[in-house]
Amino acid sequence: MSANLNILKSFVNEYKESYSVKEVVYEEGLVGDIKKIQAKLLDEKFFPSNQLVGILNKQIRRARYPMEVAITGQFSSGKSTFLNALLSRNILPTGITPVTSKVNFINYGEEYKLKITYYSGAQEYAPIEAIADFTDQRQNEMKDIKYLTLYAPMDILKDISFVDTPGLNSQSQSDTDTTRKVLRDVGGIIWLTLIDNAGKLSEAEVLEEYMQHFKNKSLCVLNQKDKLTPDQVTTTTNYVSEKFGKYFAKVVPISARMALESRAHQKDILIHDEYTKVVNEFKKELLEKDVDDLNFFEESFKQYKSKIHAIQDSDATTNTKLLQESNIQEVIDFINETIRPQAAEAKEFAIKKDLKGICDILVKEYETITKIYDVLVDVLKDCENKVIEHFENIPDFLIWTHTF
Ligand SMILES: Nc1nc2c(ncn2[C@@H]2O[C@H](COP(=O)(O)OP(=O)(O)OP(=O)(O)O)[C@@H](O)[C@H]2O)c(=O)[nH]1
């Protein structure tokens, strides 16, 4: 009796395992939605292709990418300096003559690294120090390079990817095309122009060519406000707001130089720099020397501690004033309050549109298969009577031979 009961129990369990629907909890938001669709479309009974698996995984990666903000404008307007200010580090090369010749993507990475992508599709990695060799407009062999990607371990990049474009009036046709495509695809655009040169006719022409469809996601930054008096800054800002109002959601005067100077000297940045230095030193000693204890680290740790205390105790008033005067916060607010929500919405819309496209294709394929199946069934049905008829007419002796 109990043996029978056990058989019954294991039967019930096996049945439950195979036929009960498992409740899966998906994360909130876009990624969770995509995963839900993924689970449905990749059901084994549909025999999903590897290609479909790949496409759906790509959509999940896309949903997780941080939003992209492009920095663009005419050459030498301070784009690279401004980006360095946002990153609080002097990373991108800057200069008084045209410097940036390629589109530079600045993305998050565990460590500093430079990736070079060629028009041929080939990719190559180089140390970050080599960036100037690959961006300098004067170098001839640059024409084979499509774009550069800079990876840096900065928290802001976990959230936003930046794109530094070459000055719009100083490029080859292929670079112009790359920039045009970048502007169309990014979540937000920051247009940089020199404050003492803004509002010129030549600039209006470039804006008309590049920027006429992006008003809602574009900010006009008047750079180098440190060169004018506060009154001049106000007058110019008002003038440009009026003149270029149809291209931009807002016009903001800043000093990228002051912003970089002050942000690079913020206490948390300085402390982080010291931390990185001491950790690298520690790693190097461990790797290069055969150490038995941590005594070697005592002295550098002491020095590290005293530097940290000095930074913590230092007076930050001048730096805070410089930061305020740079007015960079207004740009950061625009990114957070205007670009961010729009970028999230645009991305969700684009991904959902692509997913719907995939579903439409799958439904069509499925319909075709069912149609083929129906036709096949009809063909078989048509044959059925004939087959039965023929079967009945098989002479007895043949059946006899086959049976024995
Ligand atoms: N006074 C002043 N100078 C600045 C400011 N921002 C940038 N500069 C200087 O202007 C020059 C050009 O700056 P970059 O950042 O190289 O300009 P860019 O737009 O990246 O130039 P390209 O890449 O060549 O198009 C550099 O010498 C900077 O030091 C600023 O706010 N004030």
Ligand SMILES: [Mg+2]
């Ligand atoms: Mg530049």
